[in-house]
Amino acid sequence: MKHNFGAGPGILPQEVFKQAAAAVLDFNGTGLSLLEISHRSPEFEEVLNEAVALVKELFSVPEGYSVLFLQGGASTQFAMAPNNLLPEGGKAAYLDSGVWASKALKEAKFFGNVEVVASSKESNYTYIPKDYTIPADAAYFHITSNNTIYGTQLQQFPKSPVPLVCDMSSDIFSREVNVADFGLIYAGAQKNMGPAGVTLVIVKDDILGKSGRKIPAMYNYEVQIEGGSMYNTPPCFAIYVSMLTLKWLKSKGGVQAIEKDNNEKARVLYEEIDRNPLFKAVAATEDRSRMNVCFVMENAELEKPFLKYCDEKGIVGLKGHRSVGGFRASIYNALPITSVYVLIDAMREFAEKNK
Amino acid sequence: MKHNFGAGPGILPQEVFKQAAAAVLDFNGTGLSLLEISHRSPEFEEVLNEAVALVKELFSVPEGYSVLFLQGGASTQFAMAPNNLLPEGGKAAYLDSGVWASKALKEAKFFGNVEVVASSKESNYTYIPKDYTIPADAAYFHITSNNTIYGTQLQQFPKSPVPLVCDMSSDIFSREVNVADFGLIYAGAQKNMGPAGVTLVIVKDDILGKSGRKIPAMYNYEVQIEGGSMYNTPPCFAIYVSMLTLKWLKSKGGVQAIEKDNNEKARVLYEEIDRNPLFKAVAATEDRSRMNVCFVMENAELEKPFLKYCDEKGIVGLKGHRSVGGFRASIYNALPITSVYVLIDAMREFAEKNK
Incomplete structure (x- = not known):
């Protein structure tokens, strides 16, 4: 039994793996593999329709929004969003809360001007910048809801005078969100929602077609x-x-129910990090992510031995991103709280051995 | 037992389905699903490296070419190719041999001028245009090697004074190709090479970086x-x-061996179409595709009953594209010749019953 704390592609429910494997062999009793059926077949159209309907239901997507499943990951959206929303010579506003946010704004520069309203780069992105003004003349304001690498997360979304564009790749469907507050939400699937290779886009129809660009x-x-x-x-x-x-997710009670579970997983893990003298959290307390829990050791020399100790207990994917070091426990929707308890036990035992 | 003649996503080898299903449950004994492992893990990097190495080996890709696995399908390449290769104000040449070729050239117009050297549109693309001159001042010349909808295929590739760009989506790895004759080859995987969701690109490095565009x-x-x-x-x-x-494919003897099999499958099927008084082929004889065999009935009223007759025998995916009608038997690499014989038997029996 492995406990998969990997940052992404990340853990999905075991029953999903079983159903997916079965469909690769024989899709819904068609006698054909899911991989060899036409995307225009009624069988696949039903899959796509159901996926769209589930997104709308689970996220209470209001009228006037479209739900898309595209290719290319969030990195493609970094260019696609400005390509569609930013007029020639226009300006877009960005919040620079991490490397992904910074990559997003770099792509926007191919299409127009970019105003960075605030950045926490000088502190290696350990917090979410908060005191800034969103320019009312911007075509849109772009934020990243959760910063996987640094373990920070927007606890509240800003009120914006212009359409809010949000990269939710690493926390989509982990917590309730009021879709009506956003012009555009996009997310690579490979953390909370599915495997690598598909990108969810939720877009407010009436913000489109206004940039004057040929696309x-x-x-x-x-x-x-x-x-x-x-x-x-x-x-x-x-x-x-x-x-x-x-x-x-729906069978688990939907987003509201999973948010409660996620909060509890995060609470017990941060509690242990704060309590255990060997470890310390990386992110500013008020910005702590409930998806990616980043922490280091007071004594960096113990980090490798701790990783090894974890590995022996089946705890995998815990190594932190190279730009932060230490550990990153990704506790996505599908990770059971029992896996978090196994990690906490390992932290306690390791502390006991290294007193 | 189904005989899958679908045009794509199309049939893949049964043993591939079995291996893929097993990897969704437990990837190479890691105790993790293939869907939940990091793309940066040594295990996945090995998969990608092996895929690239197999492309190079099977297609004898010479030095100086790069092999990429991207997202977005050939339709994304329709824009990506000119975006990279066509300078501002420059010109690209296109051969219009079908709807996909025509979509490709439409996308190129977002990036520069397009010269259509020849088109068979007026005959609903039943043949490949042959008498044309490739302008020496074009940035590249774009062709579609096989036209799935109409069942036509370039039997020889043109000698081009400018880099040859080829959409090989529907016949890649079905026949030997001299990669050195091309500047850029791209192919959506979902016919001969894999499932939907990945696109192969083989590009000659020294044609890149010359357009002066910011991309x-x-x-x-x-x-x-x-x-x-x-x-x-x-x-x-x-x-x-x-x-x-x-x-x-490698275990089957590689491209040379599969080409022989594909030729035989096409030969016996066209032979039956030409022989059987109920049926007639759609494409010009000299341009007949060895991947997609398009045919109609002399008496169109028998088409629905024939489809039903086939369906009862487990023959699926045979319905022709709406713009051509009739039938399209896609006989991709993974389709065994035994399935072709089943189809031929059905054609004979049906003719017997409808004398």
Whole structure:
């Protein structure tokens, strides 16, 4: 039994793996593999429709928004969002809360001007910048809801005078969100929602078509909406696994219920980090992520031995990102709290041995 | 037992389905699903490296070319190719041999001028245009090697004074190709090479970086080469299944051997179509595709009953594209010749009953 704390592609529910494996052999009794059926078949169209319906239901997506399953990951959205929303010569505002935010704003510069309203780069992104003004003349304001590498998370979303664009790759469906507050939400699936290879986009229809740009078909949200995520062949398997994962989430009681579980997992783990004299948390207390818990050791020489100790207990994926060091325990939706307890026990035992 | 003649996502080897399903449950004895392991893990890096090595080996890719596994399908390449290769104000030449070729050239117009050297549109693309001159001042010449919808295929590739760019989505690895004759080859995987959700790109390094364009990271071949197809999280599962399929192809004797099999499958099927009074082939004889065999009935009223007759025998995916009608038997690499014989038997029996 492994306890997978990897940052992504990350853990998904065991029952999803079982259903996905079965569908690769025989999809819903068709006698065909899921991998060899047409995306235009009624069987696959039902999968896509169900995935879209589950997103709408689980996230209470209001009227006037479209839900898309695209390819290319959040990194493609870094360019696609400004390509669609930023007029020639226009300006977009960005909050620089980490490397991914900084990559996003770099891509926006290919399409127009960028105003960085605030940055925590000077402190290696250990906190979320808070005192800033969103320029009312910006085409949109871009934020990153959770910063996987540094273990920080926006606890509240800012009120914005312009459409709010949010990269939710690493905490989507982990907590309740009022979609109506956003113009555009996007997320690579491979943390909370599905496997690598598909990207969720939730976009408010009336913010589109205003930039005056000519946009190639695959980069154009309006074309993708018109095609119902099937302008071309979609990543069928990744959409199917996402649908299964969303279905599992619904069976667990939905986002509200999983948020409660996630809060409890984060609470017990941070409590141990704060209590245990060997460890200390990396992120500013008020910005601590409930998805990626980053921590280091007071004595850095013990870090390798602790990783080894964990490995022997089946705890995997705990190594921190190279730019932060130490450990990162990703506690995504599908990670059971029992795995968190195993980690906490390991921390306690290791502290006992290294008194 | 189903006989899957679907045009794509299409049939893959049965043993690939079995291996893929097993990896979704437990990847190579890691105790983790393939879907939950990091793309930066040694285990996945080995998968990607093996996939690249197999492409190079099976296609005898010469030095000076890069092999990429990207997202977004051929439709994304329709824009990515001109974005990288077509200078501002420059010109690209296109051969219009079908709807996909025509979509490709439409995307190129976002980036520069397009010269269509020849088109068979007026005959609903039933043949490959042949008498044309490739302008020596074009940035590149774009062709589509096989036209899935119409069942036509370039039997020889043109000699080009400028880099040859080829969409090989529907016949890649089905026949031997001299990669050195091409500047850029791209192919959505979901016909001969793997599942939907990954796109193969083989690009000659020295044609890149010359357009003077500023290109967003995800659309930039040079960035993708630099990142080794991992500038961001790649579509891990789709790459894995492609790797398995390429390995299967190698075990079958490689491209030369499969080409022989494919020729035989096409030969017996066209022979029956030409012989059987109920049916007639759609494409010009000299341009007949060895991947997608398109045919109609002399008496169109018998088409629905024939489809039903086939369905009862487990023959699926035979319905022709709506723009051509009739039938399309896709006989991709993984389709065994025994399935072709089953189809031929059905055609004979049906003719017997409808004399």
